[in-house]
Amino acid sequence: MSEQTSFTWLPFFNEMLTVICNQYDPQTLVPIFKQIFPKQKDEEIQGIKTDFKEIDPLTFIACFNRNETKENRIAFCKTAKEILHLNAPVPADFDGIPAFNNQKTWFLQYSYLRGKEDCTILWNFAKQRVSSHPITEEEMTQILSLKQIGLVKICSFLFICFPTTYYPVDSNSCTFLGLQKEDTFTFFDQLQKVAKEKYPNLKPYELSYRAWQQNNSPEHSPVTTDKNTFWAVNSIWDGHDQIEDFKNQEIWVDGWGNINDKRDALLLSQVQIGDIFVVLSSSTKGTGHNTPFTRIKAVGRVIAKNTWFSFSVKWIKTTFHDIADIAPYRGITICKMKEDPILDYVKRTLTKALNSLVFPLNQILYGPPGTGKTYHTITKAVEIIDGQISPDYTEAKKRFDELKAKGQIKFITFHQNYSYEDFMVGIRPDLQNGQISYKLYEGPFKQIADRAKSDPINNYVMIIDEINRGNISKIFGELITLIETDKRAGNKHALSAPLLYQNQEFSVPNNLYIIGTMNTADKSIALVDIALRRRFVFEEMMPKADLLNPVEGFNLPKWFSQLNQKITDLIDKDHQIGHSYFIGKTTKEELHHVFYQCILPLLNEYFYGEPEKLSQVIPGFMENNKLKSKLSIDDFMQALNQKEAASNEQQNDNEG
Template sequence: MDATDESPLFYLKSDTLGYNATGIYHPNTGEFTVLKGSQIRQDEMPGLSRDGKRVSLPQERKKLFDEFPNGILLRDFRYKKPSTAAQIVAGRSISGLDAWKDQAGKTLKEIFPREAQAYAEAEEATRIPETIPYCWLLAVKESQWQAPIEQGNWQYGSNVEQQLQKLRNIQPDDLVVLHWTKNSTLTHNDQTFPNVSTIYIKALGSVTQSANAQNNIEVDWFKIYDTPREWYFYSLPGALIWKIDYNHHKEKAYHPKLIDFIFHDTPQDIDWFRNQPFWQSRYGDSLETEEESPAVEQITLFLPEEEFAMFVRRLQEKKSIILKGPPGTGKTLITKHLAHALSPDVQCETVQFHQNFSYEDFVQGLRVNEEQKLALRRGKMLTFIDRANKLPEIPHVLIIDEINRGNPSSIFGEMLSIIEHTKRSLQHAITLAYSTEPTYLPANLYLIGTMNLADHSIAPLDFAFRRRFAFLELKPLFNETWQAYLKEKSKPEEHALINEIQTRLENLNLAIAEDTDLGKNFLIGHSFFTPNNPIDSLHQWFNDIVESELKPLLEEYWPHNIAKATEQTNKLSISVDVDSPTP
């Protein structure tokens, strides 16, 4: 070691993987010496990255084991980069700037920030080509980003076949991005935009080994951000693996702009994105859009982020879910948000079940054609399957509103046996009535049903139907998010009424829940009191809804006790001559 470039001792150790090394960094040259006595990992991990190039078996490690079969070095070895030294020791892809630590636990990057920055920039320049045809966004929980970086990998921890296929398509040398997604408040040009979907980019990497049997890929994380970079609007919440193809959205420019932002530090054009049709009605310069309306109504869901993320996971895994809840809990709206959480390109179709809806309407059946002859006609389900098969990379979501108002087991017929997520392949195909061709549901087809639990006329679903769906319950959400939304729509001088409105609605729901003839399935949902437009008079708006919507509903709830329905209605009504009334 030169006297001019002395540094403290650095350590790299793992009892689990069996390595324990000591080294010295040379800031003048950027080189790193692994000192004699160091124990290097003995089992080989193919696909390591060296100087930005993938090799099947690092020659350096082979030479070391030829000379030291037990992996204990009997002399010093000097390498060009800290990462090369770390990978030789650890036997896996690993960032030397973050892995080598002094006795106090400080990383090499923290002790030599200037040299580390120069090294990182030089390393990045060798890794990022001028043209990037595609990359992979790999999701991680915000609280768990350290593990992939420290271990030099990323692991897919679920068993969704469509996502597993994406994982298998990730190849060595592919560029990957470690990130998480959540809503945030965006401040831009003195404007504030709440609840904007945001991608937090934590690290960039290059794949060194494709997925193994444990669904684990090896990654050389060559750029790690101390403060994650933030990308707004265009995102895919709930997707653990997302391929960004430069040409896939070239006409919309979403993918090219995202790739250039990630790898070439091109600033995001916030004004351009917020004025795109999908986001314009909520974040744009004008509330009107001439091109097209947003694919999802821009009304706050009020659903906690972690609960919505769970809904997305269940949809991805089970592929068939049913949202159940009392009237007014936003079931239909949430179905559309869930669909678009699968992909911004998702294809959706809605069908409503009712008592006269049949197998022939939904699957296929004989119908009289224009020539007054019986002919086989494909129903909603088979038609949608045809569409999904033509675009296998695009999720297709069939939304079945009021799924329990018809006879779902009869409507689905033999299709019921193949909607399970484990049977989405040709080998599980069946032959339908009136047909000779095999039929199966493709992996990119999802079913989302809704159920209104307060309808007395609906018979319970049978067990065979139930076990093929995941049931997710929605509840009234008169919470802080709902309050904030109501404040946005009302005048400041009436904001004091919002707490009063919330209290009265919660008291009504308490009375309904405690009624032995009703219960939680009959609660009043927040959608009754979620306005689309600004409110001129909050108390008048509330009283109008109570009189025209809740009063008739409560009279149906208590048909043999109109006095009780009237009493509960009167408790809701707010006097117009007071600012903060009490019941």
């Protein structure tokens, strides 16, 4: 963590909540709140400000953690310490705390919007936490049912008051853990478990801070061996080799800096986030120690500067061969690497490992139909294998087909009847000369995994289209564990398992990437097998109106946005229409064809048996619960304009 980051806030809010819950109630806490936050007002009638008559602990504590300046937040805490007679020191930092949106800070709504029991529910929730009672699904569901309270908000409160117990579920933390947020108790419980499993040595507040650092640094930018700065660094100081501690704690520390000797300070100041650390030692061996050699112990990427001499590092690779007959880095603690056989070897060996920082080994592209999921699997697969991609899709597709023909890419589609025997290995009947025999069949995953194992220099990609349509546990079997990053062959917790029908152990290699696609109109992400969600990084792909252009005077982007907003309002965002249906369409005739041949069948399916809702989505086109025929694309725009005009007129009447 940074030189100024000592997490001074950790005991403060925990003590504050304990004092509030033990010594105050909804009415007696009000004067304390008014003293600290005099500008905060309630509304008993919309727009008419008034003083609070009751307040809850969650809103009280959230107000200290609004998106304010650090100085203001410290001043609020100082006042609270004096009034509440807290023992904890006033925080000097708020590192790791996800700040509340200033417009959505309160848990307790204005009086005119507030339910009769809302304040009581919030107080009970706080008191249960102070009493160390585990959170139940019933409790979480009840508090999430209150207006303007989502899972991110309630978990931010839990994290602030119990920073060693609860992990936040803000976007930084979810991205860091490779999870897609949902407002459910199941997801809350899942995230707490996944965080502990993936980072057992990180406290929740450390993970939150690390997630923020990662999301706000160039750590996720593409890595190329010809553009990143490489540093040779040492791991031996204080009489010991620190490499194992470095790897376990995901850090690198300059030995001189550790004893406050600043001889390396100038070089250390030049290290940038995204640079590559090559931990090595150069020495001699053999008779008379006349034979030089260099031993590379680990290579990692700098993801954060902690102090002037300490860095957070994502270790990429830790297994190398010794390099004989060369020892150019003897006696160094840190220096910038030059072009030499060692750097050349590192770059050649590292290309695959560097890619793993940018491309998750397991990822799923999900979104409504027509948002380009399958399109992007093609470009991603080529980029994973080649390390670069042509901006021209035609060239990318040509390269994709070449790699597929070579066996470096496999493309399959899951369906309800797909099985482990189809995917991995099984027994199939074979008819020869009227005689039936049974042969061992190796499925596409077994085939590409074996190829990847025999060719560790290159990357391989398995694309699974419609991954959510298959029965995951039935298809993957033991693979659901073996595909995990740390369980892959050669990694820290590598595992293998015996295959069905074959008396041999099987493991999944590190150079095999899995890309899945998922149509959310078929199945919400909330319904996806948790085992799958824990092991895959999910990337959302939504409709993009900005990729469309007007067609012959028809405002396609505007109409497209309005259509999807209606669908979102009436169903949800997972059933929107994707932009790819309209890409490349340049005439109204083409748009008309797309609407009647592609879009309308989808809408009819979405609103089957609900013609009144269908008429809201495409206003003016329903008659006797049936779609009018022979309507032009211009009619669509005219109806949209009429709808907007009517809406504006109604709004003006209301304002008048």
